[in-house]
Amino acid sequence: MAGNEETSSGKQTETAPHTNSPYYIHASDYPKQMHVNENLNDNNYADWSQEMMNFLFAKNKVGFVDKTIPKLVKTSPEYMMWKRCDAMVNGWLTIAMKKEIRNSVKYANAASKIWDDLKERFGKESVPRAYELKQTLQLTHQDGTSISVYYTKLRGL
Structure with a gap:
C-alpha cells in the first residue's frame, strides 16, 4: 500500500503504490482513454454502465465510483494519490459521454458524484x-x- 517514507535527509516523501493498490496508475493510463464501444447517450445507459464497470474493474478503480474507496480529507497522507486516481476515473467517465451529457457533469467534485448522477438520470426504467x-x-x-x-x-x- 502507498504511504510515506523518510529519506536519508529526514524528509518525508510519498511512496509509489503497489500495482495491486487502487491508487496505482499505470504509465499507459491517461484520462482521455477510450474504453467503451459507444459513448453514453440518452438510450444506452445499461450497456454503457456495464462496459464502464468492466473497464474500471480491470483497472482496479471500481471503488472510486461505488464509494468503497471514500473521498479522503486533504490532510490525509494519501490524499494526493486518491485525488489523482479520482481525476483519472473522472476523465475516463466523461470522455465516454456525448458532449451534452458531459457538460452536465463536468463540475462534479468526485467520480462517484458523476456515477450517482448518471445512475439517477438514466438508470431508472x-x-x-x-x-x-x-x-x-x-x-x-x-x-x-x-x-x-x-x-x-x-x-x-
Whole structure:
C-alpha cells in the first residue's frame, strides 16, 4: 500500500503504490482513454454502465465510483494519490459521454458524484421506454433469418 517514507535527509516523501493498490496508475493510463464501444447517450445507459464497470474493474478503480474507496480529507497522507486516481476515473467517465451529457457533469467534485448522477438520470426504467420495448418486441419477426440471428436481435432489445 502507498504511504510515506523518510529519506536519508529526514524528509518525508510519498511512496509509489503497489500495482495491486487502487491508487496505482499505470504509465499507459491517461484520462482521455477510450474504453467503451459507444459513448453514453440518452438510450444506452445499461450497456454503457456495464462496459464502464468492466473497464474500471480491470483497472482496479471500481471503488472510486461505488464509494468503497471514500473521498479522503486533504490532510490525509494519501490524499494526493486518491485525488489523482479520482481525476483519472473522472476523465475516463466523461470522455465516454456525448458532449451534452458531459457538460452536465463536468463540475462534479468526485467520480462517484458523476456515477450517482448518471445512475439517477438514466438508470431508472421509465413507463414510456417499457411501452416502446413492448411495441418493438411485438413487431419483431424472424423474417427468414436464422434462429441465432433472430435470438441475438431479441436479446439486443
